[in-house]
Amino acid sequence: MSNIEVLIKALPKVEQHIHIVGATRPDTLLWLVEEGGLKRPFKTVKDVRRYFRYNDFPHFINVYKTVFKCITREDQFERITYEMLEDDARCNVRYVEASFSAPDHVRQGLDYPLLLDAINRGVSQAQRDFNILCNLRIDLVRNYGPNMAMQVLDWIEEKRENVVSVDIGGSEERFPPKPFGRVYQRAREMGLHLVAHAGEAAGPESIWDAINYLNVEHIGHGVTSKQSPKLVSHLLQQGIVLEMCPTSNVKTGAVASLSRHPIRELFEKGVTVTVNTDDPSMFNTSMDNEYLQLHRHLGFTVPELFQLTVKALDSSFMGETQKTQMRKSFVKDYRRLMDHGHEH
Numbered sequence: 001m002s003n004i005e006v007l008i009k010a011l012p013k014v015e016q017h018i019h020i021v022g023a024t025r026p027d028t029l030l031w032l033v034e035e036g037g038l039k040r041p042f043k044t045v046k047d048v049r050r051y052f053r054y055n056d057f058p059h060f061i062n063v064y065k066t067v068f069k070c071i072t073r074e075d076q077f078e079r080i081t082y083e084m085l086e087d088d089a090r091c092n093v094r095y096v097e098a099s100f101s102a103p104d105h106v107r108q109g110l111d112y113p114l115l116l117d118a119i120n121r122g123v124s125q126a127q128r129d130f131n132i133l134c135n136l137r138i139d140l141v142r143n144y145g146p147n148m149a150m151q152v153l154d155w156i157e158e159k160r161e162n163v164v165s166v167d168i169g170g171s172e173e174r175f176p177p178k179p180f181g182r183v184y185q186r187a188r189e190m191g192l193h194l195v196a197h198a199g200e201a202a203g204p205e206s207i208w209d210a211i212n213y214l215n216v217e218h219i220g221h222g223v224t225s226k227q228s229p230k231l232v233s234h235l236l237q238q239g240i241v242l243e244m245c246p247t248s249n250v251k252t253g254a255v256a257s258l259s260r261h262p263i264r265e266l267f268e269k270g271v272t273v274t275v276n277t278d279d280p281s282m283f284n285t286s287m288d289n290e291y292l293q294l295h296r297h298l299g300f301t302v303p304e305l306f307q308l309t310v311k312a313l314d315s316s317f318m319g320e321t322q323k324t325q326m327r328k329s330f331v332k333d334y335r336r337l338m339d340h341g342h343e344h
């Protein structure tokens with residue numbers, strides 16, 4: 001590994017878009033299967049890796065379903081969350097916004113308050129052990145429709161420790177944003193930040209709808225925004241953030257290859273883009289790997305990658321005081337790394 005790649009790994013990082021279930025380590029997945037006495041088409045870590053290959057986006061969604069159904073007890077989320085943050089901390093990620101698809105698990109018979117408690121135990125333990133901070137996003141899961149999403153808001157109203165925003169993930173091409181307008185209106189009144197997956201498996205109209213009907217501050221993915229110059233300038237003017245996940249997009253077939261990923265072009269146009277893993281275990285990636293790929297395939301320099309870090313921190317839903325503190329420590333770390341780099 002070259003000096004520059006060592007430097008890239010040492011950069012402080014922020015991750016805005018990661019699904020807790022999608023971060024389940026392969027050996028932890030095998031543990032879940034065993035604990036639940038389940039039958040699954042994988043018995044070894046190698047099998048799991050092979051199983052995590054996708055023909056297209058719907059195939060990925062099906063594999064994801066098989067994985068989340070391996071979670072049979074609320075407290076299993078403590079280990080999954082802790083390990084997710086341990087893996088992020090190894091890449092010098094200092095702050096994470098992690099997405100929890102609550103309705104998936106409640107429909108499997110698990111209890112929302114117990115699930116949230118288990119996740120937050122993992123978050124607290126990781127903070128003590130690795131000095132990494134994590135807030136939560138609740139994914140309302142679009143496939144269950146707006147009525148279910150309203151119910152999820154009821155749960156959040158009852159219990160929302162560390163919950164900063166809502167999101168809708170799932171099958172975007174079959175479940176467009178518009179019917180979730182009232183849900184998002186209510187989430188906003190509850191003081192939650194608003195995010196939606198859009199423009200990943202569907203075109204720019206899906207992003208327009210997320211903006212116009214849901215009033216989102218961030219878009220998950222947004223790769224197809226590139227097809228519409230009018231949309232790109234709107235994103236730029238409104239300061240709407242695109243949470244991009246390059247490896248994920250290549251592995252689900254949303255983008256043909258890393259070198260053709262729109263993140264470079266959008267970054268150069270001044271759109272606020274961030275880089276994320278999405279589902280690090282299911283896409284066999286990490287934040288280090290995402291940064292390295294941007295460097296290798298899209299020519300991102302170290303200062304540009306640090307800009308991505310700062311953009312991700314500034315556009316995150318962390319409190320302002322904490323944000324200012326973290327920004328200062330990032331700049332300090334960055335200067336130290338760059339000075340050290342020049343000496344050698």
Ligand SMILES: [Zn+2]
Pocket residue numbers: 017019169197220278
């Ligand atoms: Zn996602």
